[in-house]
Amino acid sequence: MKIEIITIFPDLFTEVFRFGMIQQAQQKGLLEIEAINLRDFTTDRHRTVDDRPFGGGVGMVMKPEPLFAAVESCMGDNSSPPHVVLLSPQGQLFDQNKAKELSLMTRLILICGRYEGVDQRVADHLVDEEISLGDYVLSGGEFGAAVIVDAVSRLIPGVLGRGDSVLQDSFMDGMLDYPHYTRPAQFRDWKVPESLLSGNHREIERWREEQSLKLTKRRRPDLLHVKENDNESS
Numbered sequence: 001m002k003i004e005i006i007t008i009f010p011d012l013f014t015e016v017f018r019f020g021m022i023q024q025a026q027q028k029g030l031l032e033i034e035a036i037n038l039r040d041f042t043t044d045r046h047r048t049v050d051d052r053p054f055g056g057g058v059g060m061v062m063k064p065e066p067l068f069a070a071v072e073s074c075m076g077d078n079s080s081p082p083h084v085v086l087l088s089p090q091g092q093l094f095d096q097n098k099a100k101e102l103s104l105m106t107r108l109i110l111i112c113g114r115y116e117g118v119d120q121r122v123a124d125h126l127v128d129e130e131i132s133l134g135d136y137v138l139s140g141g142e143f144g145a146a147v148i149v150d151a152v153s154r155l156i157p158g159v160l161g162r163g164d165s166v167l168q169d170s171f172m173d174g175m176l177d178y179p180h181y182t183r184p185a186q187f188r189d190w191k192v193p194e195s196l197l198s199g200n201h202r203e204i205e206r207w208r209e210e211q212s213l214k215l216t217k218r219r220r221p222d223l224l225h226v227k228e229n230d231n232e233s234s
């Protein structure tokens, strides 16, 4: 999978993808990430990417021309057509299902807004979808793009080994993950639950399912409703 990130701050990404699973995915040739400097697609001496809003008001708006030029330049390289995403608080909320969906793409372009946001014609005519990281406002799309790259990369087949099965992760089956413990079996006054020490795989499996259900009911009952509705409609 190739992911191109269009940003006015490409240097923000020089270190962030050089660690752990994302670095390994790149070394295995399963993932290629490129940060593209939006200013390289400007035509004026000052490399201007923003302008004042029509209708007045505070703040600046990102101009459409450099953004269209940047995306069209990515599309011009004859590889598979990319899925183009604009990071935006007005977009659809990013969740594990969206991460799964994006992990099936061969090519992804993530556009990071700044200032008051981007000219509406970008959202209307350039991108396939707008994605929001949550109901809060960030100063730019870059950290959201990094979150999307991380969540999507670990779902690309072959990126994680069999020992790191993502299938048991929270949200993969509409539930939260069960609690995990490691040695020592007792730390201070706190003991690891007996079931996990029993060596009985069925009992361990039952305990994990119960814990996962309990935790989901207590903290995220909304997930169970979604799961019930999915089961009814299938």
Ligand SMILES: C[S@@+](CC[C@H](N)C(=O)[O-])C[C@H]1O[C@@H](n2cnc3c(N)ncnc32)[C@H](O)[C@@H]1O
Pocket (backbone or CB within 6 Å): 086, 087, 088, 089, 090, 111, 112, 113, 114, 115, 116, 117, 118, 131, 132, 133, 134, 135, 136, 137, 138, 139, 140, 141, 142, 144
């Ligand atoms: C300061 S924000 C613009 C906020 C915009 N005026 C609004 O109120 O919706 C600048 C850029 O940060 C990014 N951004 C901010 N919050 C975001 C969020 N929750 N999810 C995704 N991107 C976000 C977007 O790319 C946005 O264009």
